[in-house]
Structure formats: structure tokens, C-alpha cells
Amino acid sequence: MRRCGTTAGGGVGNLALRGVSKRFGSTVVLDDVSLEIGADEFLVVLGPSGCGKSTLLRAIAGLETIDAGEIEIDGARVDHLPPGKRGVAMVFQGYALYPHMTVRGNIAFGLKNIGTERAEIDRRIAAVARMLEIEHLLQRLPAELSGGQRQRVAIGRAIVKDPKVFMFDEPLSNLDAALRSRTRQEIANLHRRIRKAMIFVTHDQTEAMTLADRIVVMNQQRIEQVGTPLQVYREPATIFVATFIGSPAMNILPVTRAAGSGTLQWVRLADGTQIETTASEASLPGQGALRLGLRPESVRLCGLGDGQTKALVDFVEFLGDKTHVLLSLAGGDRLVALDGASCPVHAGESVGVLFDRAATHLFDAEGRNRGLTG
Amino acid sequence: MDSCEQTAAPSTRRTWAASKSEARSGLLFVAPYLIVFAVLLIYPLFSGIWLSLHKADLFGGSQFIGAQNYARLFRDPVFLTAVSNTLYFVLLTVPPLTLIGLGLALALNNRSRWSALLRGLFFSSSVLSVTIVTLIWRMVLIPDGGLIANLLTSIGRSPVAFLSDAHLALPAIAFTTIWWCIGLPMMLFLAALQQVPRDLYEAARLDNAGRWRMLASITLPSIRHTALVVVVIELILQFQLFGQAQIMTLGGPNNASLPMVLFIYQVGFQRWDIGYAAAASEILFGMILIAAMTQYFAARGRESR
Numbered sequence: 001m002r003r004c005g006t007t008a009g010g011g012v013g014n015l016a017l018r019g020v021s022k023r024f025g026s027t028v029v030l031d032d033v034s035l036e037i038g039a040d041e042f043l044v045v046l047g048p049s050g051c052g053k054s055t056l057l058r059a060i061a062g063l064e065t066i067d068a069g070e071i072e073i074d075g076a077r078v079d080h081l082p083p084g085k086r087g088v089a090m091v092f093q094g095y096a097l098y099p100h101m102t103v104r105g106n107i108a109f110g111l112k113n114i115g116t117e118r119a120e121i122d123r124r125i126a127a128v129a130r131m132l133e134i135e136h137l138l139q140r141l142p143a144e145l146s147g148g149q150r151q152r153v154a155i156g157r158a159i160v161k162d163p164k165v166f167m168f169d170e171p172l173s174n175l176d177a178a179l180r181s182r183t184r185q186e187i188a189n190l191h192r193r194i195r196k197a198m199i200f201v202t203h204d205q206t207e208a209m210t211l212a213d214r215i216v217v218m219n220q221q222r223i224e225q226v227g228t229p230l231q232v233y234r235e236p237a238t239i240f241v242a243t244f245i246g247s248p249a250m251n252i253l254p255v256t257r258a259a260g261s262g263t264l265q266w267v268r269l270a271d272g273t274q275i276e277t278t279a280s281e282a283s284l285p286g287q288g289a290l291r292l293g294l295r296p297e298s299v300r301l302c303g304l305g306d307g308q309t310k311a312l313v314d315f316v317e318f319l320g321d322k323t324h325v326l327l328s329l330a331g332g333d334r335l336v337a338l339d340g341a342s343c344p345v346h347a348g349e350s351v352g353v354l355f356d357r358a359a360t361h362l363f364d365a366e367g368r369n370r371g372l373t374g
Numbered sequence: 375m376d377s378c379e380q381t382a383a384p385s386t387r388r389t390w391a392a393s394k395s396e397a398r399s400g401l402l403f404v405a406p407y408l409i410v411f412a413v414l415l416i417y418p419l420f421s422g423i424w425l426s427l428h429k430a431d432l433f434g435g436s437q438f439i440g441a442q443n444y445a446r447l448f449r450d451p452v453f454l455t456a457v458s459n460t461l462y463f464v465l466l467t468v469p470p471l472t473l474i475g476l477g478l479a480l481a482l483n484n485r486s487r488w489s490a491l492l493r494g495l496f497f498s499s500s501v502l503s504v505t506i507v508t509l510i511w512r513m514v515l516i517p518d519g520g521l522i523a524n525l526l527t528s529i530g531r532s533p534v535a536f537l538s539d540a541h542l543a544l545p546a547i548a549f550t551t552i553w554w555c556i557g558l559p560m561m562l563f564l565a566a567l568q569q570v571p572r573d574l575y576e577a578a579r580l581d582n583a584g585r586w587r588m589l590a591s592i593t594l595p596s597i598r599h600t601a602l603v604v605v606v607i608e609l610i611l612q613f614q615l616f617g618q619a620q621i622m623t624l625g626g627p628n629n630a631s632l633p634m635v636l637f638i639y640q641v642g643f644q645r646w647d648i649g650y651a652a653a654a655s656e657i658l659f660g661m662i663l664i665a666a667m668t669q670y671f672a673a674r675g676r677e678s679r
Contacts, residue, residue, distance in 0.1 A: 052639075061580060062580075063576050063579065082579065083580045084579060084580055084581060084583070085582070088580070089580060090580055092576070093573075094571070094572045094573060095455070096573035096574055096577040097577075098574060098592065100596070109581050110580070110581035113582040113583050113587060157577075157581075163579075278656075302434065
């Protein structure tokens with residue numbers, strides 16, 4: 001059960017970032033990032049390669065210094081502390097297991113370094129090994145383990161230190177599809193059991209949508225939106241979020257302003273079709289281009305005479321449980337509609353098209369969603 | 375069962391035929407190396423052993439005398455001195471070359487401009503020929519106007535004749551050798567250090583490991599194979615000390631810096647007693663082989679434990 005209703009950037013801050021910036025020479029890699037994470041929250045940082053998400057994680061861990069801003073954990077500033085003193089643990093993309101140490105040695109290493117007593121180390125390793133079902137692997141070297149087993153050991157090495165914040169840097173990207181799905185569920189279960197703050201970095205939206213309490217969508221070194229998976233899907237703050245989340249991606253069509261009346265704004269497609277949007281007339285900028293966003297599931301096919309407009313079917317992709325229909329409108333716009341398994345249309349046919357008003361998004365020239373009420 | 379055997383037999387034959395033809399083409403690929411290896415290494419090795427069993431002159435006939443050359447060697451005080459000098463020299467050079475090479479590599483394993491410059495500087499001595507190296511160090515070590523002599527004189531001390539003192543000659547040659555040869559171990563260690571994944575160090579930093587802990591628990595175990603290679607290479611190289619001793623001291627004073635290869639050279643090419651020199655060569659070969667193999671098996675034993 002996902003916790004719903006956490007406001008963007010809200011929650012009781014176990015970890016807080018305020019105005020964090022980082023540069024490598026003249027290249028900005030983190031640009032004024034602020035964020036709060038609850039003490040038992042599962043936060044997923046999602047974004048394309050090079051957007052700064054891994055740097056953000058490394059800055060929290062202390063593996064990168066920051067040039068501006070503050071990082072607090074449990075109300076105390078940690079950005080000047082070395083990584084080992086911050087109370088964080090990290091699972092690396094390539095696991096980073098010490099190759100010449102046994103699984104037991106790997107898990108015990110962090111505890112030995114802080115002078116934990118041997119009996120306590122043994123007790124904690126036993127508990128972690130039981131939890132992760134790796135008891136039979138404790139005497140093996142990492143080279144003797146499968147990818148999934150290494151992943152568990154890396155997680156065990158993080159858990160055993162009992163950190164305040166767990167961090168995962170794309171930990172599933174080295175696993176095959178079946179194992180990735182299973183490990184995803186195991187990580188979700190693990191979070192339910194240990195109820196600690198977790199930050200999970202990924203570029204895979206499926207991982208983000210299935211694991212997160214809240215998703216932080218990053219693009220070009222900045223946070224584009226913070227919200228629950230439902231929020232970022234249904235109420236994307238920007239055109240980037242709208243197109244990055246969802247598969248197939250949201251249709252983006254250039255439109256012109258048509259009639260508006262208070263809370264209703266009509267827009268016109270290139271073929272002249274007028275569509276009612278959720279944006280109010282007052283929320284729109286005085287001038288500048290507008291773009292209409294429509295999820296493929298909000299574009300419905302119907303008989304030629306029944307639709308708001310008509311379109312030519314370019315291509316039909318049958319995927320078993322659903323069908324992607326690629327359409328061309330008379331004005332030259334192209335869009336994708338999502339239909340059921342028994343979609344009756346074929347390439348070359350003309351069909352009627354209906355748009356779901358409640359699911360429309362209107363983006364201004366800067367790419368901001370003008371239809372959000374929040 | 376029958377059908378299985380019927381189908382299995384031709385397939386086995388095919389596999390065997392295929393592997394035979396594969397082996398033949400494989401042999402063709404390795405043949406050039408094997409021929410060179412046989413002509414330049416295997417043949418001289420056995421020819422040397424055969425020669426060591428003869429009383430042979432460099433220009434004349436030879437007479438089979440069995441193991442007499444070996445028996446004579448073990449009674450020859452000059453040869454025994456050469457053996458002990460060689461072992462002492464190896465002890466003086468191999469551990470420092472390994473440790474200093476590692477230390478330099480650890481210190482210079484970063485991307486700063488200074489490190490790149492210093493890496494080049496430390497390696498530059500390796501490209502010099504033995505003649506240049508010994509010339510430089512003779513100028514440093516000679517008591518009459520040498521660099522060290524001048525320094526000592528300037529502080530009111532009398533100059534030291536490093537190369538004509540029986541106790542200092544070999545250490546001076548060892549010092550020269552370390553200066554000359556330090557580039558290779560440093561580069562081998564640097565290459566190994568750059569292979570250690572960076573995220574291991576990051577994981578160790580998150581695990582509260584300090585600098586020494588990281589060196590002991592991450593770096594050294596990760597480069598142990600290279601350390602073995604460095605030790606074995608240096609053992610083989612330093613057992614064969616020749617040029618420095620020949621040019622700097624001629625093995626003197628009183629054979630105090632006479633190494634085995636110089637002994638072999640003097641016996642074989644100045645006294646023309648080529649069978650005796652071959653026997654001394656075989657003993658040197660055996661010593662190098664034992665030293666390198668001991669090192670190799672000791673490291674493998676530690677690994678399997």
C-alpha cells in the first residue's frame with residue numbers, strides 16, 4: 001500500500017537539502033536543488049542520463065563535495081562531514097563488493113572500522129543474513145556469487161550499519177529482466193520491514209512508479225517536479241515530465257487559443273478541431289505558443305461520424321493486451337492512441353477520434369503546465 | 375539405447391575430426407613462436423647444459439668430463455664470493471625496488487599535472503643506457519671531485535671512496551641500480567592501481583575506512599598479482615647484474631663487487647674456459663629459477679588459503 005497524499009517537497013524532514021549546487025569547472029552538475037525526505041519515505045530520483053541524479057546521491061553521501069547549499073540529516077548539518085560519519089549507506093550500481101573479502105568480511109568491514117565488538121558484529125551479520133536469506137553464502141567470495149546474490153550482499157552491507165538513510169544508485173541495471181522485477185519487489189518488501197528513508201536513483205520509470213512514495217523528476221541538473229507517482233503521471237508540472245513518464249509518451253500537439261470563458265479554455269488543432277481543456281482562461285499567458293498534451297489512453301477511436309475529428313491510421317502495433325494506433329490528423333499532426341486488445345482498425349483506414357477533456361494538459365512556451373489547479 | 379549409440383557415434387567422429395583439424399590450424403598459428411622459442415631458448419639451454427659437462431676451450435676442442443666443472447665451482451673461492459655477492463646484491467635491490475616503486479606509484483596515482491611530470495621524471499632514468507648511468511654515478515661517487523666528496527669536503531669531512539671500499543662498493547652499485555631501474559616497477563604498480571575500481575574506495579569511505587585501512591584492505595590485496603610480477607621480474611633482472619659492476623668497479627676491490635655474470639664473462643671470454651663458464655651459468659639459471667618459482671608458489675599458496 002503506497003502512502004498517498006504526501007505533498008511535493010513536504011513531509012517530516014529526516015534528510016533535507018537546501019539550495020545545493022555543484023560545478024565541475026564551468027559545468028553545472030547540480031543547480032540549486034532543494035528537497036526534504038521523510039524518515040521512512042521511499043524517494044525515487046528519476047531522470048535521463050546526465051541529469052545530475054547520481055551526483056545528487058553522491059553529494060548526499062559525501063562522495064562529492066558541494067559548492068553551495070546545506071545538507072541536513074536528523075536536523076544536523078552533515079555536508080562538511082566525511083561519508084562514513086553521515087549515517088548513510090549506499091548500494092552501488094556495480095555493487096562495489098570488496099573482491100578479496102568473503103561475504104562475511106564484506107558485511108563486517110564497516111562495523112570493524114568503527115570498533116564494533118566481535119560478538120555484536122556476529123549478531124548483526126546473522127540477523128542480516130537471515131533477513132536476506134544469504135546465510136549459506138557467508139564464506140564465499142563475491143566472484144563465486146550470481147548477480148542477484150551480489151545484490152543481496154550489497155544490500156546486507158548497507159543494512160548492517162543501521163544507517164538513517166539508504167541510497168541506491170541504479171542497483172537493478174545490471175540484472176536481467178526477470179531478476180530485476182523480483183529484486184524490485186524485494187526492495188519494496190525490505191523498505192516495508194525496516195521503515196527507513198530510502199533514496200533510489202534510476203532512469204527506469206517502471207522502477208520509479210512501482211517503488212516510490214514520491215518521485216523526484218530531474219532534468220538538466222534541476223528538479224522538474226516532486227510528487228507521488230500518481231501526481232507526476234496525472235499532473236505533470238512540465239512538458240519534460242509529461243513526455244518522460246508514461247509509455248508510449250504523451251502526445252504533444254501545437255495548438256492555438258480559441259474561445260475562452262472563465263474556467264474553460266478552448267484550443268484549436270492545426271486541422272481546425274476545437275478541444276476543451278482543463279486550463280482556465282485566466283491561467284494562460286497573454287501571448288506565446290501553446291501545446292496540448294494528451295496521454296495515448298485519452299485519445300479514443302470511434303466511428304467516422306462520431307468523433308471530434310477524423311484521422312488516418314498510419315500504423316497499428318498489436319502488443320497482446322493492448323494496441324498502439326499511430327494516427328495522422330488532416331493538419332499534419334501525428335499522435336498515438338491506446339486501444340484494447342481487440343482493436344478493429346487497420347493501417348490506411350480513416351477513423352473518428354475523441355479526446356478526453358479531463359485528461360488534457362496545456363503547456364505554455366516555456367513548457368509549464370497551465371492546466372494544474374494546485 | 376541403440377538409436378542413441380547409432381546417432382552418437384558419427385557425431386563423435388565428426389567432433390574428433392573437427393577438433394583434429396582445429397588443432398592442426400592452431401598449431402600453424404603458434405608455429406612461428408614455437409620455432410623461435412626452440413631455436414633461441416630450448417636449444418641454447420640444453421646446449422649450455424651439454425657444454426657445462428665438457429672441458430672446452432673457446433677456440434678449440436672439447437672433452438667430456440662429467441660433473442667435474444660443477445665440483446670445481448663449489449671449491450672455487452672466487453665463484454663462491456660471486457654467488458654470495460649476487461645474493462647480497464639481490465637483497466639490496468629487489469625489496470627497495472618493489473617498495474619504492476609501490477610508494478612512488480601510490481604517491482603519483484592522481485591526475486594532477488605535477489604527478490604526470492614526476493611520473494615522467496622518475497621513469498626517465500630507465501631509458502638511459504648502462505654506460506650513461508654508471509658515468510653519472512661515478513661522477514657522484516668518486517672521491518676525487520665527485521658530488522658527494524665535494525659535499526662532504528664543504529662540511530669539513532673527508533671524502534669517502536665508495537667504489538674502492540670493499541664494504542661500500544656493492545651497496546653503491548645497488549644504489550645506482552635502484553636509481554636506474556625504479557621506472558619499471560613504478561609503472562607496473564601505477565597500471566595496477568589504475569585498474570582498481572574507484573567505487574571500491576567509495577564504498578570503503580562510506581564504511582568509515584581511513585587511509586591506511588584502505589591501503590591495507592583494498593589497495594594492496596587488489597594489486598597483489600602485480601606485486602608478484604614486479605618481484606619476479608626484478609629477481610630475474612638483478613640476479614643478472616653485469617654492466618654496472620663491469621664499468622664501475624670491474625668486480626673489485628678484491629672481488630668484493632664481483633657478481634656471477636661478471637665471473638662467467640671473465641672465465642668464458644677472458645680465460646676462454648667456456649665449459650667452466652657454462653657450468654657457472656647453469657648454476658645461476660637454477661638460482662633464478664628457484665627464486666622466481668619459490669616466490670610464485672608462495673604467493674599461490676597464500677591465495678588458495
